[in-house]
Amino acid sequence: MTSMQPSAGEKWNLRLYTAGQSPKSLAALANLKKVCEEHLAGRYSIEVVDLMKNPRLAKDDQIVAIPTLVRKLPEPLRRLVGDLSDTERTLVGLQIRPGK
Amino acid sequence: MKMERPAQAKSLPKAPTGIHGLDEITGGGLPKGRPTLICGGPGCGKTLMAAEFLIRGALEFKEPGAFITFEETGEELAQNVASLGFDLEQLVEDKKIALDYVRVEPAEIEETGEYDLEGLFVRLDLAIDSVGAKRVVLDTIESLFGGFTNQALLRSEIRRLFRWLKDKGVTAVITGERGDGSLTRQGLEEYVSDCVILLDHRVNDQVSTRRLRIVKYRGTTHGTNEYPFLIDADGIAVLPVSSAGLDHEVSNERLSSGVPRLDAMLGGKGYYRGSSVLVSGTAGTGKTSLASHFANESAKRGERVLYLAFEESPAQLMRNMRTIGIDLEPYVKKDVVRIHASRPTLFGLEMHLVQIHKMISQFKPAVVIVDPISNLMDAGTAQEAQAMLLRLVDFLKSKRITALFTHLTHGGNPTEATDVGISSLIDTWLLVRDIELGGERNRGLYVLKSRGMKHSNQIREFLITSEGIQLEDVYVGPEGVLTGSLRAAQEARERAEALALQGEIEAKQRELERLRAALEVRTESRSNAAKRRGADAPQNEKGKATAKAR
Numbered sequence: 001m002t003s004m005q006p007s008a009g010e011k012w013n014l015r016l017y018t019a020g021q022s023p024k025s026l027a028a029l030a031n032l033k034k035v036c037e038e039h040l041a042g043r044y045s046i047e048v049v050d051l052m053k054n055p056r057l058a059k060d061d062q063i064v065a066i067p068t069l070v071r072k073l074p075e076p077l078r079r080l081v082g083d084l085s086d087t088e089r090t091l092v093g094l095q096i097r098p099g100k
Numbered sequence: 101m102k103m104e105r106p107a108q109a110k111s112l113p114k115a116p117t118g119i120h121g122l123d124e125i126t127g128g129g130l131p132k133g134r135p136t137l138i139c140g141g142p143g144c145g146k147t148l149m150a151a152e153f154l155i156r157g158a159l160e161f162k163e164p165g166a167f168i169t170f171e172e173t174g175e176e177l178a179q180n181v182a183s184l185g186f187d188l189e190q191l192v193e194d195k196k197i198a199l200d201y202v203r204v205e206p207a208e209i210e211e212t213g214e215y216d217l218e219g220l221f222v223r224l225d226l227a228i229d230s231v232g233a234k235r236v237v238l239d240t241i242e243s244l245f246g247g248f249t250n251q252a253l254l255r256s257e258i259r260r261l262f263r264w265l266k267d268k269g270v271t272a273v274i275t276g277e278r279g280d281g282s283l284t285r286q287g288l289e290e291y292v293s294d295c296v297i298l299l300d301h302r303v304n305d306q307v308s309t310r311r312l313r314i315v316k317y318r319g320t321t322h323g324t325n326e327y328p329f330l331i332d333a334d335g336i337a338v339l340p341v342s343s344a345g346l347d348h349e350v351s352n353e354r355l356s357s358g359v360p361r362l363d364a365m366l367g368g369k370g371y372y373r374g375s376s377v378l379v380s381g382t383a384g385t386g387k388t389s390l391a392s393h394f395a396n397e398s399a400k401r402g403e404r405v406l407y408l409a410f411e412e413s414p415a416q417l418m419r420n421m422r423t424i425g426i427d428l429e430p431y432v433k434k435d436v437v438r439i440h441a442s443r444p445t446l447f448g449l450e451m452h453l454v455q456i457h458k459m460i461s462q463f464k465p466a467v468v469i470v471d472p473i474s475n476l477m478d479a480g481t482a483q484e485a486q487a488m489l490l491r492l493v494d495f496l497k498s499k500r501i502t503a504l505f506t507h508l509t510h511g512g513n514p515t516e517a518t519d520v521g522i523s524s525l526i527d528t529w530l531l532v533r534d535i536e537l538g539g540e541r542n543r544g545l546y547v548l549k550s551r552g553m554k555h556s557n558q559i560r561e562f563l564i565t566s567e568g569i570q571l572e573d574v575y576v577g578p579e580g581v582l583t584g585s586l587r588a589a590q591e592a593r594e595r596a597e598a599l600a601l602q603g604e605i606e607a608k609q610r611e612l613e614r615l616r617a618a619l620e621v622r623t624e625s626r627s628n629a630a631k632r633r634g635a636d637a638p639q640n641e642k643g644k645a646t647a648k649a650r
Contacts, residue, residue: 017219019218019219019222022218024213024214024215024216027213027214028213031213051218051219051222052222055222055223055225055226056226058219058222058223058226059200059223059226059227062202062203063219063222063223064202064204064217064219064220064223064244064247065209065215065216065217065218065219065220065248066215066216066217066218066219066222067215068215068219069212077208078208078210079208079209079210080209080210080211080212081209081210081211081212081215081248082211082212082213082214082215083212083213083214083215084212084213085212085213085214086211086212086213089210089211089212089213090210090212092210093210093212
């Protein structure tokens with residue numbers, strides 16, 4: 001995994017796929033907001049996609065597990081599954097912090 | 101759902117697969133509304149079988165399907181099934197099949213906490229709803245185990261998935277790769293309790309054979325054997341080999357062999373319809389000619405003939421038979437006679453059998469000729485060959501097809517023993533052999549056995565002429581049947597004797613004639629003398645008559 005600190009001007013575009021208001025989905029959204037506020041304050045946007053309402057997107061975006069977080073920007077695309085309760089892995093997965 | 105047979109009305113409802121032979125083995129198809137596991141090693145045909153189940157469901161049984169593939173993209177899958185003659189893209193366009201490629205890329209996935217596979221459920225639900233699917237294929241769900249690390253979660257999710265599929269009421273087919281010591285690598289069989297089909301691809305003596313076995317099928321009787329199957333341009337064909345037993349219907353109808361004098365030897369009428377005929381003999385004794393006669397005769401009656409040639413190409417066979425006055429070509433053109441030539445070593449015995457089965461089902465012939473069956477022995481052991489022939493004969497009899505097999509016996513073998521010990525299966529056995537006599541080899545034919553008819557016990561010489569096979573008259577000499585020039589000599593001798601006799605008779609007749617003439621002359625002169633003595637006419641007349649009568 002390449003080490004890459006988020007550079008100051010970069011825009012972060014994150015999309016969280018959920019299925020209804022499940023506890024896991026709610027937890028994931030809360031955890032995501034926390035991480036973003038801590039590390040990406042002011043330069044991130046979160047889009048929540050409820051697959052119950054837009055099932056077609058599950059196919060189009062190749063979603064299997066719920067919740068799934070997709071980092072659309074910056075490139076390259078990254079996928080994280082789970083409720084983001086493991087902050088360490090979330091940061092590594094989003095490449096906010098270099099992996100061990 | 102229509103049941104296959106009324107006897108099964110009480111058993112599980114079934115979803116017919118439409119796969120040739122599979123529905124027979126399973127007694128009507130896969131359990132309807134339940135999951136079925138198809139497992140096997142790589143390249144054994146799991147995906148194709150699942151795909152054919154789905155596509156045939158959509159095409160033939162008006163049951164739309166959803167294909168969830170984890171391994172191949174939609175395009176790849178479409179290409180693969182195109183080789184079986186199916187247009188998957190068209191079916192997708194027509195909303196008969198929904199296709200979803202679920203890509204699970206382990207390198208892209210970082211697990212950060214609790215999750216479930218709700219995304220997969222959403223997609224499955226969407227796919228099912230988009231076409232109103234009654235059938236679902238998951239090929240192969242084990243790929244998930246490569247993508248996610250939380251095995252315990254995966255297992256509980258798969259269990260939930262199967263329950264969900266059952267609740268949905270869809271007939272599902274799940275494929276799984278065969279593992280060490282278990283049917284599938286991830287033990288999927290423990291989730292699928294209703295029907296498990298195991299596919300296998302084995303190579304014996306460099307000949308590969310695909311086989312299928314139903315490991316379990318809850319709540320229904322099913323064939324338990326291993327059944328060979330074939331994948332070709334028309335899809336999968338499974339051969340149900342369990343012979344039903346000896347309960348074939350019999351026919352009293354007789355079919356001419358195409359050689360009138362041979363018919364005469366066979367009780368005057370020829371073979372029974374639906375019987376099996378074996379023509380055995382050493383090389384060059386005219387087996388193929390006899391077979392062609394029968395083919396020609398049947399075609400003349402307008403009955404379809406399937407000629408399986410394992411030695412000659414169709415063109416060669418037709419050319420050779422033309423030289424003895426049998427022209428099969430017009431019949432081939434009219435598709436009354438179909439000649440199928442293949443090398444026996446092309447594939448294993450079972451494959452031949454599957455292929456023969458398939459051709460018979462499609463062509464529906466009244467007569468099948470296998471020329472020669474002995475070549476099939478090269479494709480397997482004698483035991484296998486016997487088993488295969490038993491199945492073949494059984495199958496043909498059950499369809500009331502008259503079968504003629506030729507069998508090449510090798511010099512040195514006792515001619516009356518076929519290497520394959522199939523004599524008990526054969527109803528009429530003709531033996532053609534060389535007869536060496538007087539420094540010549542000639543062809544002789546006799547009926548070794550012929551069930552259910554009075555048949556000749558004579559050894560008959562026959563000639564292969566430009567008008568076909570001709571059976572000669574029988575001349576039995578002190579050393580047995582006379583053949584060839586000895587027969588000709590005997591014929592000549594008999595002709596000479598007859599001539600001599602004729603001469604003698606004629607000589608005798610001439611002698612008699614002469615005597616009579618002499619007598620008449622004498623009587624004449626006597627009566628003339630009486631006239632001269634002046635006796636009256638009536639008296640004279642009387643006297644003449646008396647003299648003549650004397």
